[in-house]
Amino acid sequence: MTATQMRQADMTPVASIQGCTRRYPGVLALDNATFEVAPGEVRALLGKNGAGKSTLIRMLTGAEIPDSGRVLLDGSELTHNGSGRAQEAFEKGVRVVYQELSLVPGMTLAENLFLGRWPRKRRVIQYRTMEAEAAQAMKLLGLDLAPDGLVAGLSPAEQQLLEIARAMLGRPKLIILDEPTSSLAAAEAEKVMAAVTRVAAQGIAVIYVSHRMNEIRQIAHSATIMRDGKIIDTVDVKGADTREIVRLMLGSEASQAAALEDRSQAEVVLEVRNLGLAPKLASVSFALRKGEVLGVAGLLGSGRTELLQAIMGVRRPDAGDVLVDGSPVRHADYKRMLRNGFGYTPESRKEEGIVPLLGVDENTLSTNFAGVSSNGILSARRMAEATRKIVDRLHVKTARTDTPIGTLSGGNQQKVVIGRWVYAGSRVLLLDEPTRGVDVEAKAQIYAIIRQLAEEGRSIIFVSSEIEELPLVCDRVLVLRDGALQEEFRSPNIDQDSLMAACITGH
The missing domain is CATH 3.40.50.300 (P-loop containing nucleotide triphosphate hydrolases)
Structure with missing residues (x-):
């Protein structure tokens, strides 16, 4: 038994998932998962995309209800089966900080910390009370900032710390951090890790989602590895070999070598x-x-x-x-x-890659409308012909070339985005x-x-x-x-x- 397991055995877990399974159409997101974390423990949660990490987190926050199994917080089971389940988890001390920050730049630090739950007396916001409590929450993380200053003036690391400080309000028992340093430089990431250590020192359990082994080895006591919706193992971080962790994350089905023939030119x-x-x-x-x-x-x-x-x-x-x-x-x-x-397809297809209400033809030909125009006027016939060539070549499934691209599947949308640059001759x-x-x-x-x-x-x-x-x-x-x-x-x-x-x- 590892030191971490011995420590856990002596304590009531802050959070526990017992035999939970969650299915979505065509996807087994969580498969009979059992997981628990102890007070004051920093538990890293590892797994490649689609391993089930997000579903497990949503179980703990009450955002998801398991098809089978139980979720216990501080020894008692979550019982709500509707929208009140998330509030129930919140009241039991669960907080989550996602990688996408949710701060309002034009508001003060104190206003952001208490966003949506500002202290009031006779319907009047108590700014002094709010700023005093905000200063105390930030002090716990080593954040020496004026609570009446604007968020817009903060560095990325300070904004991330402010999100964690907000999670510290109301005596939490479990804080879940989802890739908290993904957007930070190394020096800024050190500040966040120092804050995580301070949080755990107060007896608060921390689940730390990250793939950065150098960070995990600095702050985590243990690491739980997930794959294909299953909890594969929980290992002691100090003695764990990186190669072994990778093997657990990827599984025995990992392909060893690609039999590609490199035909690139000099x-x-x-x-x-x-x-x-x-x-x-x-x-x-x-x-x-x-x-x-x-x-x-x-x-x-x-x-x-x-x-x-x-x-x-x-x-x-x-x-x-x-x-x-x-x-x-x-x-x-x-x-x-x-x-x-050159041609460029952005990471965020829906927000930056396509115009959902426009047709497949307009999305495909947007790089060169001149090629399907006559005297400056778009030709419907030429648009259909040019689009059909790309659609057929890239096997885009669409009945008509003028079908709104937003009605296509994600894979077919992506083919059109690539096809746009094929049409442009990039x-x-x-x-x-x-x-x-x-x-x-x-x-x-x-x-x-x-x-x-x-x-x-x-x-x-x-x-x-x-x-x-x-x-x-x-x-x-x-x-x-x-x-x-x-x-x-x-x-x-x-x-x-x-x-x-x-x-x-x-x-």
Whole structure:
């Protein structure tokens, strides 16, 4: 029995999930899971995307009701079966801080801490009381800030600490932190970890969701690993080997090597030299060859999206150079990179990649309406013909080319987003999470599309947080960590165990 298990055996768990199962249509999100955490314990929760971490968290917060099993908080079972279940969990001391901050920049720190539950007396907000309690909550985390100052003036780390301070109000017993340092630089992340240690020292249990092993080893007592909705194991962090944790996360079904034939050419179409974009990118350098599919792996918040945006001119880098066909691109912006033959699919498809109410045709042809116009007027016939070529080539399932794209499945929407750049004739494609939110069949089709485009001589940067798909589509994979590219893997010697270990191992 580990030291952590002995400590737990002597205490009533703050939170306990006993044999819980939760199904959604076509998905077993949680499979007979049993989990508990003790007072003052920092428990890391590990697992790749889709492992069941979010469902487990939602069970503890009362946002989800198990199909079978029990959820106990401080020894008593959650009994509500409706909207009151979340309030019941809150009253029993459960708090959660999600990675997307929920602060209002134009309000004061105190107002944000008490948002929605401001102290009142005869319907008048008691600002002195609120600011005094806010100052006390922040002091517990080592946050020395004026409670009447505006949130807009805070650094990212201070905003994250303020979210944790808000969770500290009302004597919580369990605080769940979902990727709290994903958007922070290393120095700022240290402040958050110090705050987590302070929280646990007060006897509050902490569930810490992260893949950053260097952080987990600093602050966590134990780590629970999930896979395919199951609790695989709980290990003592101090003695755990990173490779073993990776094996538990990925399972024995992990593919060992991709049998891809690298047909890329020697010609370099894109070169990045010492690219910097604070706080995510310090100095990134690499070259992309004609016909190559280059993968970029890294944890959430490692700077993958920022790298693509800096190359595409969506964001201006602080330092470094971008060279196209050997020539530096000065003052690169989005339009200039489009003229250089670049195309970019954003990570957030629904918010940034498509216009849901417009047709498949309008979404596909938006990069070059001139090609389907006569005397400045769009031709319905030419639009339908041009769209049909892309739809047929990429196997987009739609009855009509003018069907609103928002009615299509996620996989078919993503094919259209990629098809937009095929229609535009782009020779370099920057794809940010191109298979996120699509089913298995659509993923396989997108992989095939990408490989086909590469064989035609197009060059592709493929960013993905799903480690297991990179060996299936990439000729080469670079690992982005600590603001720089740390390791390189080449087909056929790319396997997910090594990739995952390279991503989560900090130096």
